[in-house]
Amino acid sequence: MRHILSLLLENESGALSRVAGLFSARGYNIEALSVAPTEDPTLSRMTIVTSGSDDVIEQITKQLNKLIDVVKVFDLNEGRYIERELMLVKIRAEGTDREEIKRTADIFRGRVIDVTDRTYTIELTGPRDKLDAFLEAIDSSLILETVRTGASGIGRGEWILRV
Amino acid sequence: MRLTGAEIAIQCLVEENVPYVFGYPGGAVLHIYDALFNQDKVRHILVRHEQAALHAADAYARATGRPGVALVTSGPGVTNAVTGIATAYMDSIPMVIISGQVPTPAIGLDAFQEVDTVGITRPCVKHNFLVKHVDELASTMKKAFYVATSGRPGPVLVDIPKDVSQHITEFDYPKSVSMRSYNPVNKGHTGQIKKAVQMLMEAKRPMIYVGGGAILGDASHLVTKLVKDLGYPCTNTLMGLGAFPATDPQFVGMLGMHGTYEANLAMQHCDVLLAVGARFDDRVIGNPQHFYVEGRRIIHIDIDPSSISKRVRVDVPIVGNIIDVLNEMLKLVEESPVSVDALALKQWWQQINTWRERQCLKYTNSTEIIKPQYVIEKLYEATQGDAIVTSDVGQHQMWAAQYYKFDKPRRWLNSGGLGTMGFGLPAAMGAQLAFPDMPVACVTGEASIQMCIQELSTCKQYHLPVKIVNLNNRYLGMVRQWQEILHGNRYSESYMDALPDFVKLAESYGHVGMRIENPADVEGALKEAFSLKDRVVFLDFLTDQTENVFPMVKAGAGLTEMLLGAEDL
Numbered sequence: 030m031r032h033i034l035s036l037l038l039e040n041e042s043g044a045l046s047r048v049a050g051l052f053s054a055r056g057y058n059i060e061a062l063s064v065a066p067t068e069d070p071t072l073s074r075m076t077i078v079t080s081g082s083d084d085v086i087e088q089i090t091k092q093l094n095k096l097i098d099v100v101k102v103f104d105l106n107e108g109r110y111i112e113r114e115l116m117l118v119k120i121r122a123e124g125t126d127r128e129e130i131k132r133t134a135d136i137f138r139g140r141v142i143d144v145t146d147r148t149y150t151i152e153l154t155g156p157r158d159k160l161d162a163f164l165e166a167i168d169s170s171l172i173l174e175t176v177r178t179g180a181s182g183i184g185r186g187e188w189i190l191r192v
Numbered sequence: 193m194r195l196t197g198a199e200i201a202i203q204c205l206v207e208e209n210v211p212y213v214f215g216y217p218g219g220a221v222l223h224i225y226d227a228l229f230n231q232d233k234v235r236h237i238l239v240r241h242e243q244a245a246l247h248a249a250d251a252y253a254r255a256t257g258r259p260g261v262a263l264v265t266s267g268p269g270v271t272n273a274v275t276g277i278a279t280a281y282m283d284s285i286p287m288v289i290i291s292g293q294v295p296t297p298a299i300g301l302d303a304f305q306e307v308d309t310v311g312i313t314r315p316c317v318k319h320n321f322l323v324k325h326v327d328e329l330a331s332t333m334k335k336a337f338y339v340a341t342s343g344r345p346g347p348v349l350v351d352i353p354k355d356v357s358q359h360i361t362e363f364d365y366p367k368s369v370s371m372r373s374y375n376p377v378n379k380g381h382t383g384q385i386k387k388a389v390q391m392l393m394e395a396k397r398p399m400i401y402v403g404g405g406a407i408l409g410d411a412s413h414l415v416t417k418l419v420k421d422l423g424y425p426c427t428n429t430l431m432g433l434g435a436f437p438a439t440d441p442q443f444v445g446m447l448g449m450h451g452t453y454e455a456n457l458a459m460q461h462c463d464v465l466l467a468v469g470a471r472f473d474d475r476v477i478g479n480p481q482h483f484y485v486e487g488r489r490i491i492h493i494d495i496d497p498s499s500i501s502k503r504v505r506v507d508v509p510i511v512g513n514i515i516d517v518l519n520e521m522l523k524l525v526e527e528s529p530v531s532v533d534a535l536a537l538k539q540w541w542q543q544i545n546t547w548r549e550r551q552c553l554k555y556t557n558s559t560e561i562i563k564p565q566y567v568i569e570k571l572y573e574a575t576q577g578d579a580i581v582t583s584d585v586g587q588h589q590m591w592a593a594q595y596y597k598f599d600k601p602r603r604w605l606n607s608g609g610l611g612t613m614g615f616g617l618p619a620a621m622g623a624q625l626a627f628p629d630m631p632v633a634c635v636t637g638e639a640s641i642q643m644c645i646q647e648l649s650t651c652k653q654y655h656l657p658v659k660i661v662n663l664n665n666r667y668l669g670m671v672r673q674w675q676e677i678l679h680g681n682r683y684s685e686s687y688m689d690a691l692p693d694f695v696k697l698a699e700s701y702g703h704v705g706m707r708i709e710n711p712a713d714v715e716g717a718l719k720e721a722f723s724l725k726d727r728v729v730f731l732d733f734l735t736d737q738t739e740n741v742f743p744m745v746k747a748g749a750g751l752t753e754m755l756l757g758a759e760d761l
């Protein structure tokens with residue numbers, strides 16, 4: 030099953046490679062990983078999208094907790110959570126396609142953030158499924174480039190991950 | 193006090209009461225060696241290869257329970273040390289490794305003798321640090337010792353760039369350390385412990401399986417008390433040998449790939465299994481699918497949550513330090529309203545004793561040719577079972593484990609997790625330094641010993657009178673055994689040709705060499721060797737080349753699928 034793990038880790042050089050190294054050394058799946066500093070400059074927040082059986086996910090969390098630079102690990106799937114991902118996509122937009130693409134972007138609440146005579150660059154946020162659905166809705170031969178951040182996740186309601 | 197980084201590094205060792213640092217100098221650590229030169233509190237042992245520095249420091253830790261310390265230079269010094277670091281990591285040995293690094297402005301420029309030490313060692317250390325500023329050095333060293341020795345122990349590396357070791361700052365060694373991201377637990381969950389004790393008291397066919405954690409956690413006395421109080425059978429892993437006395441009737445021998453018939457069958461047929469500081473290794477339980485038994489309940493005590501339910505699902509996990517957990521358990525056992533089921537236990541022992549009657553460790557001795565098992569039995573007698581025994585890796589290691597009956601912890605020092613040939617001799621040096629008056633024997637093979645043979649020179653320099661028991665079968669015996677059993681007798685590259693004359697070799701290093709070819713001479717040679725208290729003696733026993741280690745569970749097979757002897761092949 031797909032799991033989203035939220036981590037707080039020491040904002041130290043090398044912390045990222047310890048986490049990434051753990052996943053490759055132990056053969057765990059990694060679909061996406063994103064990391065950035067938090068409001069507390071000594072801490073980074075990392076979101077990892079992974080998948081595996083319950084046993085494997087349990088081991089992944091234990092192994093992550095074992096890393097000295099990792100302060101907290103939380104499996105968002107244990108509660109209710111919100112997941113968002115940002116995608117930038119550059120699309121060939123000429124002639125009649127131009128209107129069509131714009132309309133599709135509107136339906137997905139995407140925004141055109143850069144334009145040339147022949148292209149649109151569209152910004153889209155949402156859970157992974159939504160971004161996938163948008164790409165499916167566009168003729169694939171028109172898609173020139175996509176950049177995705179990987180998921181960020183946060184628990185719903187009053188639930189807070191902090192030190 | 194204002195000191196250079198180099199002086200601080202040494203001063204931190206003094207603060208940590210480190211008596212020995214095992215190392216080898218080079219450009220990036222010249223300042224540190226200079227600081228060593230100017231003091232006499234920490235003694236430096238100059239090895240002949242960095243791998244040996246690591247093994248010696250590691251064995252010092254295994255023998256004493258105190259952290260071992262090694263010092264190596266950047267680049268090749270570090271890469272030579274990696275095998276030793278990984279060896280310590282796999283067996284959870286507390287160590288601090290100081291490595292030199294190129295000066296900070298040169299990092300990343302492919303400078304002379306630069307390697308990414310933190311990157312190279314990351315997968316085989318508990319933690320590592322690159323010290324970027326001299327102001328961080330003392331607190332980093334403090335953290336290094338704390339992390340290495342607390343929780344599940346392990347090696348911690350501190351990489352010190354040359355300029356950092358030269359810069360000057362105020363030295364102030366922190367009294368304590370707290371890290372928000374690292375808080376090992378010691379006390380176990382009381383509810384879980386209660387549940388475990390109840391399960392243990394109700395058991396009809398109990399089994400206690402004790403691993404290296406009991407030795408690392410200095411809990412042998414509590415393990416022994418629990419086993420004795422309950423009257424249950426006990427087995428030790430290769431790493432746990434000595435945690436429960438091997439000569440006690442409740443000891444059913446080592447378990448696992450080369451464990452005894454009775455230990456392996458008891459593991460499989462018990463109804464309640466208590467695992468204490470043991471990690472269900474693949475060499476211990478074989479195939480987990482086969483190991484699974486419907487209805488058998490497992491209690492697992494370990495300080496590292498990730499050791500629990502890693503290979504085998506357990507019913508009662510207890511995360512905590514063995515000392516704390518067992519103290520609590522012993523109290524509950526004492527207060528328990530129910531006592532153990534004496535009748536069931538009696539029947540269980542009867543069952544175990546019928547398995548014992550197979551005498552799986554029996555071998556046919558010979559008057560013509562030296563049997564390796566016989567050498568170990570005589571070694572046991574010659575040392576009254578009270579030596580520190582180190583070993584290398586191979587058949588000789590298994591025979592030492594099976595036939596030298598370890599009654600005390602920290603007497604059996606070997607590389608179990610990584611299985612590092614070359615460990616034995618430097619390990620013997622570290623143990624001998626820790627216990628100058630104890631007999632130290634290195635049980636080795638003609639192949640393994642050659643992987644760190646240069647250390648005979650270190651033994652000479654520092655007067656470390658270790659006894660080398662070379663079970664010379666002219667083969668990579670363990671490899672040859674697998675080739676015989678699993679690869680149709682095709683002995684691909686496992687014959688050790690062109691061996692040196694070990695007697696002359698030992699003599700050339702200034703030691704005593706003996707070659708023993710006749711079984712009748714085994715006992716006398718060992719006695720003579722151990723009577724030469726201040727000399728290194730290299731005993732080269734020419735042993736039976738065809739001998740195999742039994743029992744044997746083939747890799748991937750189940751614990752009950754044991755080969756008990758040549759007739760099973």
Ligand SMILES: Cc1cc2nc3c(=O)[nH]c(=O)nc-3n(C[C@H](O)[C@H](O)[C@H](O)COP(=O)(O)OP(=O)(O)OC[C@H]3O[C@@H](n4cnc5c(N)ncnc54)[C@H](O)[C@@H]3O)c2cc1C
Pocket residue numbers: 282283284343344345402403404405406408409410428429430431432446447448449450451468469470471472473475476493494495496499512513514515585586589590607608609610611612670
């Ligand atoms: C040629 C060869 C053959 C081998 N054959 C066998 C064999 O037949 N049988 C065998 O047993 N092994 C064998 N081994 C060794 C095997 O590979 C493993 O190294 C060994 O079995 C692991 O031992 P262990 O389970 O006791 O764990 P260790 O590696 O000793 O780990 C200790 C465990 O205890 C925990 N721990 C540490 N400190 C504490 C504490 N204070 N409190 C609580 N928990 C703590 C740790 O977290 C860890 O989980 C062989 C090795 C070689 C090289």
Ligand SMILES: Cc1ncc(C[n+]2csc(CCOP(=O)(O)OP(=O)(O)O)c2C)c(N)n1
Pocket residue numbers: 584585586587588589611612613614636637638639640641663665667668669670671
């Ligand atoms: C550094 C290293 N290389 C290779 C191996 C694989 N290996 C395991 S046992 C063994 C043979 C050891 O031969 P020897 O030291 O003569 O011991 P014997 O088995 O003959 O007693 C080898 C090559 C290892 N464990 N370590």
Ligand SMILES: [Mg+2]
Pocket residue numbers: 586637638639663664665666667668669
């Ligand atoms: Mg050999």
